[in-house]
Amino acid sequence: MIHPPQIATLLALTGQRLPIIQAPIGSAATPDLVIAVCKAGGLGGLGLTWDSPDEVAAKVTHLRQALPGSAFFANFVLHFPCDGFDAALEAGVPVVTFSWGIDAARIARAHRAGTKVGVQVGNAEGARRAVDAGADFLIAQGVEAGGHVQSTTPLATLLPQVVAVAGNRPVVAAGGIASATTILQAITEGAAGAMLGTRFLATREAAVHxxxxxxxxxxxxxxxxxxxxxxxxxxxxxxxxxxxxxxxxxxxxxxxxxxxxxxxxxxxxxxxxxxxxxxxxxxxxxxxxxxxxxxxxxxxxxxSDIDSIEGAGDLVTRLWAEVQAALAKTRHEGAPA
Ligand SMILES: Cc1cc2nc3c(=O)[nH]c(=O)nc-3n(C[C@H](O)[C@H](O)[C@H](O)COP(=O)(O)O)c2cc1C
Structure with missing residues (x-):
């Protein structure tokens, strides 16, 4: 398997096998979706912002039992109270991601519980604050993203800015990515992984009409x-x-x-x-x-890059196989005669 070097750091940190992350997509992300993504080697996660502590504990426990030894994440949108955050830590969630806010106290609590933390940012200043607050990895969300968008900057401009601020912390690219070509582009521009939201809405497991x-x-x-x-x-x-x-x-x-x-x-x-x-x-x-x-x-x-409804696990497998094939082709074409 061919890995550009920045990817290894992300995989070692979060425990996922492939650098494809299913974005938190609100209530559309079901446990079945997360399980399919994680079993295929990607990192799946649930949006738990609006769940009660008991609901959060039950969902995290369910995923831990369904995915023994495999990483998954819980997302919290910090614009809202996020009442279930501590319950997620107590239930042993391996990774949390935050968006729409940076909270050093919650990051410290996560670290004390052995949980890794990713913070989604929309500009270089947010990236700086997330690094200072102790984030383990950053998610650079470009203005192309579906759902609520923190950024006003295109991903191609934002990503190098966030990578420059992140130092040795991995940076995941998000926004408008739904194909192997755009995943590879993000990796080529310094991302350690790609987070896809809209693409996972068009899967069999997503809970939308x-x-x-x-x-x-x-x-x-x-x-x-x-x-x-x-x-x-x-x-x-x-x-x-x-x-x-x-x-x-x-x-x-x-x-x-x-x-x-x-x-x-x-x-x-x-x-x-x-x-x-x-x-x-x-x-x-x-x-x-x-x-x-x-x-x-x-x-x-x-x-533009979505032309069918796929199973979420098949999607992860297909996208990464296509990225690998493109990387192999580039190396072959770049090799000396
Ligand atoms: C239906 C939907 C719901 C979303 N809900 C959340 C959420 O609850 N928390 C969050 O941090 N981001 C949420 N997002 C944004 C994603 O985290 C991510 O930044 C975005 O999906 C990436 O862009 P893409 O959709 O073009 O792949 C949502 C996105 C979509 C499409």
Whole structure:
């Protein structure tokens, strides 16, 4: 197996076998998704920001039993209280990742529990603060990313800035990566691994509605928008979504502020016993009903590279085999005659 040198540090740190990481993708990341990714050698993880301590303990314990000796991670979005963080440590989570904040006290608690910590950043200043706070590895999230986006900078510009600040800490690249070509590009530019979110939404195990998965397969990068349109439940946080009927009607109306937006207050989705209004930040889950494609459909620019729904484990295996083949070809072509 061919490994550019920076990858070895990440693999030794987190215990994963391949430098492909499934991003925390909110409730779309199920234990089945994480297990499939980890069994294929990647690093999978759950978003546990909104879970209670008991729910967090149960999920981490379940994954530890399903993946004996294998790494996985729990993600916490520090804009929110993250009540289950200490429960995750107590249950023995091997790796945690943070986004939307840097918390030296929580990083120190994780280290005391033997847990490694990755911090997602969107600029060089954030990278500096994460290093000072004790992060073991950094995740550089470019503006191409799907979901909520911390950055306003393209990944190709951001990555070398974060690598320069990170010193000997590995840096994972995130945002718009959904193919072997873009994984290899990130590695070539100094990343120790690639984190893919949108690509894992279009897998059999992801807990989102099949119509949303089909929309991802059909979409191209230019069908995404970096916006604050879907701001209910998390105002003032930019995100990247598909340009759907709700977005285009809002844009055509001049992007008005609440409560003056078209269709404000309409019920857009019903799921898990709840009625969700237009502009809420929840995507359609597997059993949702209503105006499914008018809901918030997170997507990064990497949608251009998604052309089928795959099993998550097969996806990890295929992507890494393609990266290996491309690396071998480069070495062969670069070798002296
Ligand atoms: C549906 C969805 C939900 C997400 N939820 C979270 C989350 O809970 N916590 C987090 O740190 N990042 C979250 N992200 C952002 C990812 O961590 C990652 O930065 C992003 O998916 C990378 O870009 P890509 O989607 O283009 O691969 C989410 C992304 C998506 C697409």
């Amino acid at each position: 099949p119509d949303y998965k089909a929309a991802l397969v059909a979409a191209k990068a230019e069908d995404t928008a970096f916006t604050n349109c879907f701001d209910i439940d998390w105002p003032f946080a930019m995100h990247r979504v598909l340009r759907n009927s709700t977005f285009t009607a809002w844009e055509a109306a001049g992007s008005p502020q609440p409560p003056h937006r078209p269709g404000e207050g309409d019920i857009v989705l019903r799921q898990n016993g709840a009625a969700l209004v237009r502009y809420c930040d929840t995507p359609p889950g597997p059993d949702a009903t209503g105006d499914l494609l008018g809901a918030c459909l997170y997507a990064g620019t990497g949608v």
